[in-house]
Amino acid sequence: MARSSRSAARAVAVALAVAALSLAACGPPAAPPNARPKIAPPVIKEAGVLRAGVDLSYPPFAGVDHGHEAGIDIDVASAVAGRLGLTVEFVDVKASQIATAISDGDVDIAMSAPFSADVLSRAVIAGTYLSDGPALFTRKASGSGNASAPLDGLDGVKLGVQQGSEASWRLADEFGTSGIVPYDSLREALNGLTQGEVQYVGGDALIGAYIARDLSGVRYAGAIAPAHLLGVAVAADNTKLADAVRQTLDSLAGDGALDTIRSTWVGGLPRLPLISADQSTTQGTTTPAP
Numbered sequence: 001m002a003r004s005s006r007s008a009a010r011a012v013a014v015a016l017a018v019a020a021l022s023l024a025a026c027g028p029p030a031a032p033p034n035a036r037p038k039i040a041p042p043v044i045k046e047a048g049v050l051r052a053g054v055d056l057s058y059p060p061f062a063g064v065d066h067g068h069e070a071g072i073d074i075d076v077a078s079a080v081a082g083r084l085g086l087t088v089e090f091v092d093v094k095a096s097q098i099a100t101a102i103s104d105g106d107v108d109i110a111m112s113a114p115f116s117a118d119v120l121s122r123a124v125i126a127g128t129y130l131s132d133g134p135a136l137f138t139r140k141a142s143g144s145g146n147a148s149a150p151l152d153g154l155d156g157v158k159l160g161v162q163q164g165s166e167a168s169w170r171l172a173d174e175f176g177t178s179g180i181v182p183y184d185s186l187r188e189a190l191n192g193l194t195q196g197e198v199q200y201v202g203g204d205a206l207i208g209a210y211i212a213r214d215l216s217g218v219r220y221a222g223a224i225a226p227a228h229l230l231g232v233a234v235a236a237d238n239t240k241l242a243d244a245v246r247q248t249l250d251s252l253a254g255d256g257a258l259d260t261i262r263s264t265w266v267g268g269l270p271r272l273p274l275i276s277a278d279q280s281t282t283q284g285t286t287t288p289a290p
Helices: 004-009 011-016 074-083 095-103 167-176 188-196 204-214 239-254 257-266
Strands: 047-055 064-066 068-070 087-092 109-113 125-132 134-139 159-162 180-183 202-203 218-223 226-234
Touching: 011 202, 047 074, 047 226, 064 125, 068 074, 074 087, 074 109, 074 125, 074 226, 074 239, 074 257, 095 109, 095 125, 095 226, 109 125, 125 204, 125 239, 125 257, 134 188, 134 204, 159 167, 159 188, 167 202, 180 188, 188 202, 188 218, 202 204, 204 218, 204 239, 204 257, 226 239, 239 257
Parallel strands: 047 087, 047 109, 159 180, 159 202
Antiparallel strands: 064 068, 109 226, 125 226, 134 202, 134 218
16 A cells, blocks of 8 residues: 555544554664674764654554654664664654655654655655555464455455544455444554454554454455555665665564564564566665565
């Protein structure tokens, strides 16, 4: 799902996740003691510090619990800073503010950057670290695993959805609205699934998997549409920082650190099928995305 689509349901998504933001992931240390910084001003604005733009109202990507930032983006940014020998400073930046925050120098990097024309006119994507998209969830049957449920087998079943989500309009377009049961949040929809109100629930894959950790008997059932990549945005003219971030993300992917961060927050969610290379609007990234 493009970040613009995610933004449409953001207010509702916040309600579903904030209440469940258990900070199981303490995150990697920002920088090892006495680490030698690998980059310095003017590549970054402040010596020894990597300023990362994150949306602190959007768990499990980023949120605040008991005064501490936590989430997938928090952990990835902390890991990048640590490997660069830097401490990390988080700046609350909404999706619509990313391009301006980067071009004005308010942040060195922005996490979960949407690949919009506005952002890409002023920034480059210096690597990717995660994939996300609309997905189906259902109840676990005895002995079941994570086998996908094909969309052509969903005619006539009740489908719970989070109102305003990409999953909701994709399912409505495919099956009509007669079998769609709308909920105010994905958490409410998944609760409805556990109570037998619906047979499947459509919603954001990562958020759904995050919530499902707290619900007994809920499993991922398959993708509704190809996933998109989440990346790290850097100012277009800051090629040294872009190169450093890209190499660091490649290193984190290569030694399994990104997989560890992902599994901490979304458990055993399978890798999501990606948009084909010719459809992707990412630029300059070779980092595999979990």
